[in-house]
Amino acid sequence: MHSAIPRPATFLHSGPLRGTVKVPGDKSISHRAIMLSALAVGESRISGLLEGEDVLATAAAMRAMGAKIERTGEGSWTVQGVGVGGLMQPSAALDMGNSGTSTRLLMGLVSSHRISATFIGDASLSKRPMGRVIDPLSLMGAEFNASPGGTLPLMVRGLVPAIPIRYRLPVASAQVKSAVLLAGLNAPGRTEVVEPIPTRDHSERMLRGFGADLSVELASNGVRHIRLMGEAELKPQNIEVPGDPSSAAFPIVAALITPGSEVTVTHVGMNPTRNGIYKMLEAMGANISYSNEREVGGEPVADITARHSILHGIEVPPEVAPSMIDEFPVFFVAASVARGRTTTSGLDELRVKESDRLALMASGLQAIGAVVTETEDGLLIDGSGGEPLEGGATIKSALDHRIAMSFAVAGQHCYKGITVDDVTPIATSFPSFEIMLMMLKGDDNSSVFPDGSANP
Ligand code: S3P
Numbered sequence: 001m002h003s004a005i006p007r008p009a010t011f012l013h014s015g016p017l018r019g020t021v022k023v024p025g026d027k028s029i030s031h032r033a034i035m036l037s038a039l040a041v042g043e044s045r046i047s048g049l050l051e052g053e054d055v056l057a058t059a060a061a062m063r064a065m066g067a068k069i070e071r072t073g074e075g076s077w078t079v080q081g082v083g084v085g086g087l088m089q090p091s092a093a094l095d096m097g098n099s100g101t102s103t104r105l106l107m108g109l110v111s112s113h114r115i116s117a118t119f120i121g122d123a124s125l126s127k128r129p130m131g132r133v134i135d136p137l138s139l140m141g142a143e144f145n146a147s148p149g150g151t152l153p154l155m156v157r158g159l160v161p162a163i164p165i166r167y168r169l170p171v172a173s174a175q176v177k178s179a180v181l182l183a184g185l186n187a188p189g190r191t192e193v194v195e196p197i198p199t200r201d202h203s204e205r206m207l208r209g210f211g212a213d214l215s216v217e218l219a220s221n222g223v224r225h226i227r228l229m230g231e232a233e234l235k236p237q238n239i240e241v242p243g244d245p246s247s248a249a250f251p252i253v254a255a256l257i258t259p260g261s262e263v264t265v266t267h268v269g270m271n272p273t274r275n276g277i278y279k280m281l282e283a284m285g286a287n288i289s290y291s292n293e294r295e296v297g298g299e300p301v302a303d304i305t306a307r308h309s310i311l312h313g314i315e316v317p318p319e320v321a322p323s324m325i326d327e328f329p330v331f332f333v334a335a336s337v338a339r340g341r342t343t344t345s346g347l348d349e350l351r352v353k354e355s356d357r358l359a360l361m362a363s364g365l366q367a368i369g370a371v372v373t374e375t376e377d378g379l380l381i382d383g384s385g386g387e388p389l390e391g392g393a394t395i396k397s398a399l400d401h402r403i404a405m406s407f408a409v410a411g412q413h414c415y416k417g418i419t420v421d422d423v424t425p426i427a428t429s430f431p432s433f434e435i436m437l438m439m440l441k442g443d444d445n446s447s448v449f450p451d452g453s454a455n456p
Contacts (some may be wrong), residue, residue: 006422009434011411013388016260016308017440023248025050025075025241026269027429028174029299031058031101032206033239035109037079038067039086039185040210040234046077048241048267053428054099061106064090065115075241084232085113085160085186093118093153098125098354098399098428101175103152104133108179111142112162112186112230120153124354124399130154133179136167140183140191162187164230167194171349172322174199174273177226181207181214187230195224199322200273205298210234242269242301246326246402247430249277251440253330254409255306256286257337263440264305266292271299276324277331278304284311284338311338313383318346325349329406332361336370337413338383345378354425355400364407367393368414392416401425405433 030050035058037044049055051071059069059077066088068080082088087109094117096103103119107130110117120126131150138144141159146152164187167180177193181203184191204226207214213229248265255263270290282288287307294301311334324331328350335342350357362374369390371382391414397404404420411418426433 007424008419008421009408009423010417010419011408012417013412013414014258014441017251017255017258017263018261018442019440020264020266021251021436021440022266023243023251023268023436024052024430024432026244027052027054027246028101028200028202029206029241029269030055031105032178032202033241034058034062034069034079035105035182036206036210036234037236037239038062038069038081039084040081040236041083042081042236044079044081044236044239046079046239046241048075049077050241050244050429051075052431053097054102057095057097057099058102058106061090061094061096061102064092064094081234081236084234087113087115089115090117093120096121096125096152098122098425100125100128100354103130104175104179105182107133107137107156108182110156111137111140111158111183112160113158114160116155116157118153118155122399126152129352132171132173132176136165136176136180137183139163139165139167140187142183160186164189164191166192169193169195172197172199173349174203178203181226181228184228184230185212185232189230191228191230193226195226197319197322198224198273200271202271209298210237240297242296242299243267244429245269245274245277248304249327249330250405250409250430250433251436252288252304252306253281253334254412254437254440256281256309256311257334257413259308261308262305264303266303267301268304269299270302273323276320277327280314280316280320280324280331281311281334283314284334285309286311310386311383313338313340313342313381315343321346321349326402329357329361329402330409332365332379332381333406333410335381335383336365336372336389336410337386339385340383342381342383343378345375347378348376353400355398355403357400357403360396360398360400360403361406364393364395364403365410367395368410368418389414390416391418394419394421397422397425399425401428401430405430408433408437
């Protein structure tokens, strides 16, 4: 888990960002690749795996439950699975660090195995709501002993045979959907998740790829019915993990707001349940182009090029939220320097991520001179019209990697730069972030704005 010693860093504006970069593997896909490989019968190989702390927490937990997982090179891993139903009793608590995805998906897996597990995590994760997975997994027969408010530390005792259920998602959450499906893998009969609002579908795609009997029916009212036959036998796979569109959003926004920039990010996952940020930036007038479009391991992938653009404010439709749920922090940065007002709503979920991202982004952006109003379920942002913001503030990252990276990007467009009090959380999803940003800034970058103002 990441260092307990905070490391502050200051991010100053620079000349144009230029270059071609690759971002680490997709976090959601990496978690699922480890979990499903660990449940297959035989050896799977994974390339492009995100080696961030969140995914390493998943790998450590699957090891603790019997899978053999080895790193064979950079991003290359082999996994010897134990077979569905074959998870073993872990001998100690499973430390999930900062990772909500590890916790909720693994709670699903444990729920239909004859084992019990205690989940613990850091201060951020220990505040996050687990009731949303405890509810359906209890219907499937698992027993829980959680901390007050349905939080970590918590203990799960699985049931075999688990009870297959039909569950309508009360919250648009791929984590809840995936927890139920993963529990359903070892339940006799059919488990069905009814999804009124689409969320990322990596679990469905990968379960199918591993040979599970899974169907998705799109009803005429737009509701998705995902049906999985349990007691599945998963066949080992070779999986190539595409680059994470959530990580790619940071260099892309940095390029869009920095005059003279042109940045290409190669090999980025372009799953339509994940690409809302790019659609919304384009709606704001962003110059973004896609090339080399192809399919990798059942997921669409492309190279993305962004050039500095004059952005204008938009109203983000609330139904787009799930397809850009992790990108709002950096999207708010883009909106802060656009022309006119950007309106967002329906973002209650942002309050229960690694931090309360609505509150922290509002206060942080205000501290650097942006004009932001926080509502119950969104932010209203009156952009600077392309003018740099004042900056000069120290922002608390509050154990939230995306808050830290968003303000690092915002530093690109501030007169005085921005200090982030602790950048160590970035290692949960994007360990190479600071190096990438330095590379794009280049050695010979001037620290003078195009308007002549200097970096203090
Ligand atoms: C994830 C789903 C999202 C997202 C998280 C990863 C996943 O959470 O915020 O970073 O891998 O399933 P919710 O589905 O709870 O919104």
